[in-house]
Amino acid sequence: MAYRMVCLMKQVPDTRNITADVLREDGTVNRQALPAVVNPDDLFALEMALDVKDKYGGEITVMSMGPPAAIEVLRDAMSRGADHAILLTDKKFAGADTLATSHVLESAIRKNGPFNLIFCGRQAIDGDTAQVGPQVAEKLDIPQVTFAEAIEFLDQDDIVIRRAIEGGFERIRGRIPLLVTVTNAAANPRPPSIKRKMFWKKAQTRSSVQSEEEGEMLERGLLIPVWGLAEVGCAAEICGFQGSETWIKNVENVKLTAHEPKSFDTSETGIKELINELINEHII
Amino acid sequence: MANYFTDNEDIKFHLNDERFKTILELREKGYTDNKAYPFAPDDFEDALDNCHQALSLIGELSAEILAPAATDTDRKGCRLENNVVSYAKGTQEMIDRLKQAELFGFTLPRKYGGLNFPMTVYMMAVEIVSRADASFMTLFGLQEISETIHLYASSELKDKYLPKMASGEYSGAMVLTEPEAGSDLQAIGLRATYDEKEECWFLNGVKHFISNGCGDVLLVLARSEQNVQGARGLSLFLYEKDENLLVRRLEDKLGIHGSPTCELQFKNCRATLVGKRKRGLSRYVMSLMNGARLVVGAQSIGIAQEAYNQSLQYARQRKQFGKSIIEFPPVLEMLTNMRVQIEAARSLMYEASLMVDVHHVYNRYGTKDKESAAKIKELNRFAGLLTPMVKYYASEMCNKITYDAIQIFGGAGFMRDYEVERLYRDARITTIYEGTSQLQVVAAVGGLTSGLFFKLLEIKISQSFPEAFKPLVEKIRECEKLLQQAVSSVKAKNDHLYLEYHARGLVDMATETLIAVLLLQNSIKSDHKFDIAKKFIADTCVRVKMLADKTINGDDLAIYECRRIIDSPI
Secondary structure (H helix, E strand, O other): OOEEEEEEOOEEEOHHHOOHHHEOOOOOEOHHHOOEEEOHHHHHHHHHHHHHHHHHOEEEEEEEEOOHHHHHHHHHHHHHOOOEEEEEOOHHHOOOOHHHHHHHHHHHHHHHOOOOEEEEEOOOOOOOOOOHHHHHHHHHOOOEEEEEEEEEEEEOOEEEEEEEEOOEEEEEEEEOOEEEEEOOOOOOOOOOOHHHHHHHOOOEEHHHOOHHHHHHHHHOOOEEOEEOHHHHOOOHHHOOOOOOOOOOOOOOOOOOOOOOOOOOOOOHHHHHHHHHHHHHOOOO | OOOOOOOOHHHHHHHOOOHHHHHHHHHOOOOOHHHOOOOOOOOHHHHHHHHHHHHHHHHHHHHHHHHHHHHHHHHHOOEEEOOEEEOOHHHHHHHHHHHHHOOOOOOOOHHHOOOOOOHHHHHHHHHHHHHHOHHHHHHHOOHHHHHHHHHHOOHHHHHHHHHHHHOOOOOEEEEOOEOOEOOOHHHOOOEEEEEOOOOEEEEEEEEEEEEOOOOOEEEEEEEOOOOOOOHHHEEEEEEEOOOOEEEEEEOOOOOOOOOOEEEEEEEEEEEEEEOOOOOHHHHHHHHHHHHHHHHHHHHHHHHHHHHHHHHHHHHHHOEEOOEEHHHOHHHHHHHHHHHHHHHHHHHHHHHHHHHHHHHHHHHHHOOOOHHHHHHHHHHHHHHHHHHHHHHHHHHHHHHHHHHHHHHHHOHHHHOOOOOHHHHHHHHHHHHOOOOOHHHHHHHHHHHHHOOHHHHHHHHHHOOOOOHHHHHHHHHHHHHHHHHHHHHHHHHHOOOHHHHHHHHHHHHHHHHHHHHHHHHHHHHOOOHHHHHHHHHHHHHHHHHHHHHHHHHHHHOOOOHHHHHHHHHOOO
């Protein structure tokens, strides 16, 4: 059976190499000072989808909600082997919390047609909520498996997924359609194919090309569809800032402070005190 | 993410060479391939950007996959079990990633699944992977084999093998050396016999020291004419591995442990002739070897770059007598020489490979009038002269730099805890395989006595330089004069043994003088290069003076006198 898959991906500031000039005085992050990258976990999600495609056949549609610059995520995903890409962008989508984001994603997935599997990264390195995947599954009213490390068995609509839990893993058997959020303990993402990359680097959205170039770009398959509020067909009041139920009140710098070290005697009593201390601190 | 292309300003500098405009324009047949191949470039900017994209991808995979595994690969090496060779884990992972990235067919035409990049871009890729793990070059650098098949084999063989080699499904090996035929390939004895009934060639015999001899497609040099001695009796064969080939052992080597060096036994192995009979060594292997020599040049630069980077970092961190050791002039002097010599080697390297590229595109796609034909012939001769110079200079430089790298690390460098000891061991093969330094010198010195070198030097030195460069141009002119005197003085003896005895000194002088001009040429575009050129030219002047003096006035030891020294009881 060939699977129809959707992979949700996000462009994030590369917070792995934060330097001093990136943090503003008020503690917020100056996004312009950080290079934009594909959210690392999302690449593991795409790899899991590509692996299903390699083994069983199928088609992968990648969707990314974000500003027009997020097209770079889609170019990257297409270079790695995705089949279709859709950019979800609209001023009305801006300022969304996880709830408002999941409304837009749900509508876009429904609009895209029937699906068997939906893949998302476990969480994004900017917000770190890990909520969007589960919320999308809730709204689509399908089962979800979070923290997935591998698909261990797949036959028709029968699926077994290994998921990480504290101190080990568990195997979950489910039925598709199903949504999976993938951790970075899953199989390493493949690199882009250079041939696909040399092609997809030229991909644009309709609004970013000159009208005289549009025909040629369309003919060459280089126009990436853009869906806004109208195309997605989502009510404006549940999208973006307006549809958000949570707002960031303020951001504070965390100051890591060292505590005074405690010392214990190297005697029986000392060791007993040390053990008590460790128990009190819930370390052992 | 770490990236061995984007973090290297000097490779990017050479990728900006204006000759790429002509090379890419002709190679891409005026950018008309994009109708048949969606990924083919639309124009020059697009084509050059594609080169950047490919190198950037290879730079990322080298830094993120290959380099972190290099120590483990070195320790574990390859394994041979039941006639099957397996690579170290990191090596295998890099092969798999390069397949996914479709980076195995750098220079092959698109119709065979290749990327149609110029040779120079491929050399840059070789340099980048070698910096991560020198042993991987013997797998990645074997793309020369598919290039040889592309140039000389029948279209049947090309259609059958090239797509699989471009995709990385098949790896290759050049199978030349035998126990009694190392530098002297004319002595090759592996028998190729033609079976009239089967209408096919069969190979029988033993080869050794074969890098990646466990590959799928082997280009084997064998004696097809049993009664003809020397090179005229040798032909080149393509053999697709089957159960008739035995991998007898893997060599236990000083370095490049990730590369399986095989001893092979051919027992009635069915093979196909490549090109024409009797041209095996004189034509095809010479061409294959020229490509392989440039590859070793690039490998050497990659190793040297890594040794330098690690030394620089260590010298900045390591504190003695209350300050970083880089503050001490003797350490600073070593690091400066390293940096200057790496950039010097790179200038020569890419001059040679660009020359090969320009020759290739003119020869293939250029106009065919008489004047052009003469120009093409001359380019080929220049490329033939520069190739052994690159191999010689870069590999010797690489050994010197890895030696100094351990010196900078001091006792720590002697320990296996740091990577410089591996770099030092890996470097050692570069002056030996694909023709020893001594053979490169012999190959290059002919260009000095024939005057070809001086013709090339004149073309380079007579271009217009800014006024401020004039004193340096004058210095190079002095070197040129001394070199001419030295060549004349050796030639006047009319004794080929005497010439060979002095050849190394002459080739040293010539190579460094040429590099001096190339660095000056680079300086037009970069102030940093001017600093490099100034330092290099200062050193070169002194070296050339000394070597010329030695050749002309000093060492006139006759060969029989050398023998007398050697033959006296130890």
